Amino acid sequence: MILTRLRLTHLRNHRHSEIDCPQGIVLLWGENGAGKTSILEAVSMLCTSRSFVSTQDRTLVAKGEETLRVEGAFQTDNGVAHTVSFAYPGAANRKAILLDNAPLESVAELFGRFPLVTLSPQHRAITSGGPAERRGFLDFVVSQVNHAYLLDLMEYRRVLRHRNALLAAHERRTPQLDAQLEPWDSALAACAVRIVRRRASFITEYQPYFIDAMRSIVDGREAPTFRYRNSAEIDTGAADAADAFRGALERSLHTDVRRGTTSIGPHRDDLDILLNGMDVRAHASQGQHKTLLISLKVGEWFFLNDHLDERPMFLLDDVFSELDDARLARILRIIPSLGQTFITTANQSILQHVPDISGGKALYRVDGGTILAYAEAA
Amino acid sequence: MLSTSASLDNLIAQFSRLPGIGRKTAQRLALHVLKLSMDDVRLMSQALIDVKENVRTCSICCNITEDDPCSVCTSPKRDRRIICVVEESTDVFAIEKTNDFKGLYHVLGGRLSPLEGIGPDDLRIPELLDRTADGAEEVILAMNPHVEGEATTLYLSKLLKPLGVRVTRIARGLPVGTDLEFADNATISRALEGRIAV
Ligand SMILES: [Zn+2]
Numbered sequence: 001m002i003l004t005r006l007r008l009t010h011l012r013n014h015r016h017s018e019i020d021c022p023q024g025i026v027l028l029w030g031e032n033g034a035g036k037t038s039i040l041e042a043v044s045m046l047c048t049s050r051s052f053v054s055t056q057d058r059t060l061v062a063k064g065e066e067t068l069r070v071e072g073a074f075q076t077d078n079g080v081a082h083t084v085s086f087a088y089p090g091a092a093n094r095k096a097i098l099l100d101n102a103p104l105e106s107v108a109e110l111f112g113r114f115p116l117v118t119l120s121p122q123h124r125a126i127t128s129g130g131p132a133e134r135r136g137f138l139d140f141v142v143s144q145v146n147h148a149y150l151l152d153l154m155e156y157r158r159v160l161r162h163r164n165a166l167l168a169a170h171e172r173r174t175p176q177l178d179a180q181l182e183p184w185d186s187a188l189a190a191c192a193v194r195i196v197r198r199r200a201s202f203i204t205e206y207q208p209y210f211i212d213a214m215r216s217i218v219d220g221r222e223a224p225t226f227r228y229r230n231s232a233e234i235d236t237g238a239a240d241a242a243d244a245f246r247g248a249l250e251r252s253l254h255t256d257v258r259r260g261t262t263s264i265g266p267h268r269d270d271l272d273i274l275l276n277g278m279d280v281r282a283h284a285s286q287g288q289h290k291t292l293l294i295s296l297k298v299g300e301w302f303f304l305n306d307h308l309d310e311r312p313m314f315l316l317d318d319v320f321s322e323l324d325d326a327r328l329a330r331i332l333r334i335i336p337s338l339g340q341t342f343i344t345t346a347n348q349s350i351l352q353h354v355p356d357i358s359g360g361k362a363l364y365r366v367d368g369g370t371i372l373a374y375a376e377a378a
Numbered sequence: 379m380l381s382t383s384a385s386l387d388n389l390i391a392q393f394s395r396l397p398g399i400g401r402k403t404a405q406r407l408a409l410h411v412l413k414l415s416m417d418d419v420r421l422m423s424q425a426l427i428d429v430k431e432n433v434r435t436c437s438i439c440c441n442i443t444e445d446d447p448c449s450v451c452t453s454p455k456r457d458r459r460i461i462c463v464v465e466e467s468t469d470v471f472a473i474e475k476t477n478d479f480k481g482l483y484h485v486l487g488g489r490l491s492p493l494e495g496i497g498p499d500d501l502r503i504p505e506l507l508d509r510t511a512d513g514a515e516e517v518i519l520a521m522n523p524h525v526e527g528e529a530t531t532l533y534l535s536k537l538l539k540p541l542g543v544r545v546t547r548i549a550r551g552l553p554v555g556t557d558l559e560f561a562d563n564a565t566i567s568r569a570l571e572g573r574i575a576v
Pocket of ligand 1: 436438439448449
């Protein structure tokens with residue numbers, strides 16, 4: 001999948017910006033705050049229904065304007081054209097997304113159609129931050145390759161909100177509360193087991209991609225591994241896993257009623273990343289964290305490429321400024337084997353190092369929310 | 379106030395109280411009423427009063443009716459051993475249209491939804507249990523296929539099974555006329571889950 005044309009209206013500091021995109025590399029160069037990242041955010045909004053920077057659509061609207069709009073023309077690997085448009089606020093003050101001019105019933109329809117991998121400074125927290133960031137990474141990748149997973153996740157979250165509402169409405173455990181929790185616990189357990197099983201099989205399938213990516217970026221035999229931490233502490237591979245999950249809910253019920261919230265389940269699980277058997281959150285150096293994050297994302301690209309019908313797009317937001325020359329050179333060498341790639345940088349000297357590739361390269365200078373064609377090489 | 383007439387403002391406010399009617403739609407409806415003839419307006423307001431005065435809920439099945447008990451509950455042609463439990467009266471209309479169901483109904487008046495503060499006490503569950511204990515042989519649970527309908531089905535089945543009655547649920551599967559290749563994944567998964575022997 002490639003984006004052939006992108007138009008932004010009233011997105012952050014962009015009034016009206018429009019660019020043509022070759023199927024190779026789109027390079028966006030400009031000062032900090034010029035509006036480079038907003039262009040990548042726009043691509044992300046079209047492909048995934050949201051920005052990778054801000055979860056609040058309101059903050060994306062240009063100051064003094066009412067509505068933002070992003071429109072993109074895409075082309076599948078087989079040459080079929082599609083359009084996506086994103087507007088905020090639309091009806092009922094929500095985002096309105098049109099796919100080929102028809103409104104989407106659910107953003108779930110978008111997932112996996114326009115596969116995208118994004119690497120931005122926002123993602124540092126995946127290797128160094130709290131569990132929510134890693135769950136977000138897992139859920140985002142698995143949702144793109146497995147639609148049933150996304151539906152399970154949405155159902156799980158809805159059931160969880162009902163269960164938490166019941167817990168919050170009761171001071172202590174009573175037979176009435178137990179009877180009312182029963183159907184929600186049963187639904188929660190069924191969803192939880194399906195979610196954790198899919199996460200587990202994803203981790204197994206994805207790990208070799210992660211290791212390969214890491215070895216292509218740093219020399220050495222360091223092999224990162226994952227360890228899934230199941231907050232319910234049950235074996236989800238077992239045939240009676242749903243019953244075991246119910247048992248775990250039962251054991252934490254007193255605490256849960258007191259807190260008014262559910263303390264175990266996929267929404268509380270974590271994914272440890274280990275390097276030489278040590279948790280990288282506590283033991284990795286700054287340089288190792290950078291390499292790990294890039295490897296996670298490059299691995300994600302190759303994983304998605306193998307599991308989807310379309311080649312994913314790649315967004316690299318301000319990644320190069322933080323890298324030493326050796327790592328930079330290796331990443332630049334990988335880029336030609338990736339799909340259409342969007343790169344932002346504030347560092348002009350990087351521009352000459354970006355390889356010419358067969359898909360073409362377009363260079364734009366971004367300044368004060370305006371995009372200027374800088375040079376174009378075939 | 380938006381208009382220069384207190385009566386118009388009042389009508390707009392009344393329309394705005396209806397579900398699904400926003401301020402703008404309410405204004406449009408109110409202005410439309412202004413253009414109607416006096417006779418039409420009398421017919422409309424009488425219809426509102428009639429519906430309140432004449433329509434009640436059936437004391438047996440809780441469906442809306444003008445006669446209590448309703449025509450379904452009193453019909454000698456209906457099979458009194460089967461009770462079909464639905465969320466709302468609109469679901470009864472939908473099933474009646476098929477002419478395929480010959481049992482009785484029970485309208486719960488909603489479904490469990492803790493998020494909206496709807497619990498068992500807000501539904502007509504004791505009435506259902508009384509009727510079931512009173513000679514029913516099968517109770518069909520026909521809730522809508524969302525998480526709340528699902529939870530209601532499970533909750534009711536727990537209460538009904540000890541009464542020694544056969545408890546069934548309607549199948550969830552592919553809509554008639556939908557080819558497999560066009561059905562969404564959830565529908566296909568559920569249809570597979572509910573497969574039956576041929
Ligand atoms: Zn009746």
